[in-house]
Amino acid sequence: MITGRVLLLNFSYEPLGTIGVARAICMQVCGKLFVEEFDGDNVLRSPSVEFKVPSVVRLREYVHVRRRRRENTMKRARIYIRDRYRCQYCGDHKHAKDLTLDHILPKAQGGTTTPQNLATACVRCNQRKGNRTPEQARMPLLTSQKLLRLGLDHVLLCHYAESRPEWKKYLFMADFSEDERLKAA
Numbered sequence: 001m002i003t004g005r006v007l008l009l010n011f012s013y014e015p016l017g018t019i020g021v022a023r024a025i026c027m028q029v030c031g032k033l034f035v036e037e038f039d040g041d042n043v044l045r046s047p048s049v050e051f052k053v054p055s056v057v058r059l060r061e062y063v064h065v066r067r068r069r070r071e072n073t074m075k076r077a078r079i080y081i082r083d084r085y086r087c088q089y090c091g092d093h094k095h096a097k098d099l100t101l102d103h104i105l106p107k108a109q110g111g112t113t114t115p116q117n118l119a120t121a122c123v124r125c126n127q128r129k130g131n132r133t134p135e136q137a138r139m140p141l142l143t144s145q146k147l148l149r150l151g152l153d154h155v156l157l158c159h160y161a162e163s164r165p166e167w168k169k170y171l172f173m174a175d176f177s178e179d180e181r182l183k184a185a
């Protein structure tokens with residue numbers, strides 16, 4: 001319970017990320033946030049006080065977020081999550097240790113190391129594709145380029161939200177199934 005995650009929203013309801021349950025309760029006690037949703041009937045108890053466990057919290061003051069700071073940490077893991085631990089060329093699901101990141105447009109041809117130009121690939125497919133584009137190697141991507149452009153932070157939050165239905169309306173997922181969301185992207 002104490003190791004769970006809580007969705008953190010800016011004052012404007014913009015998703016900022018997740019924080020731990022303990023931090024959320026501390027911030028709530030200090031008056032720094034509003035609790036928008038609770039985690040069912042779950043509670044944390046101290047010897048003298050009982051706290052309902054929050055699931056979604058919103059800051060009391062607006063925080064200006066610099067977009068450039070996002071997506072710098074855990075880039076590899078977030079790309080694996082975005083691609084659902086599946087090779088984007090052959091479709092095999094693999095463990096992270098058996099996957100690599102492939103530059104869709106190779107660096108030698110002017111490609112960059114950005115999430116939009118990286119795709120999850122198994123070692124076999126990455127070696128087979130080599131220093132060529134998917135078209136040159138005749139290995140089409142299984143995922144559309146539009147889906148690869150989604151922000152990694154949003155992808156990570158959507159991944160968490162699969163097991164937290166109360167988060168979906170704050171991530172604009174409430175009216176869409178998984179397949180509809182992928183088509184809309």
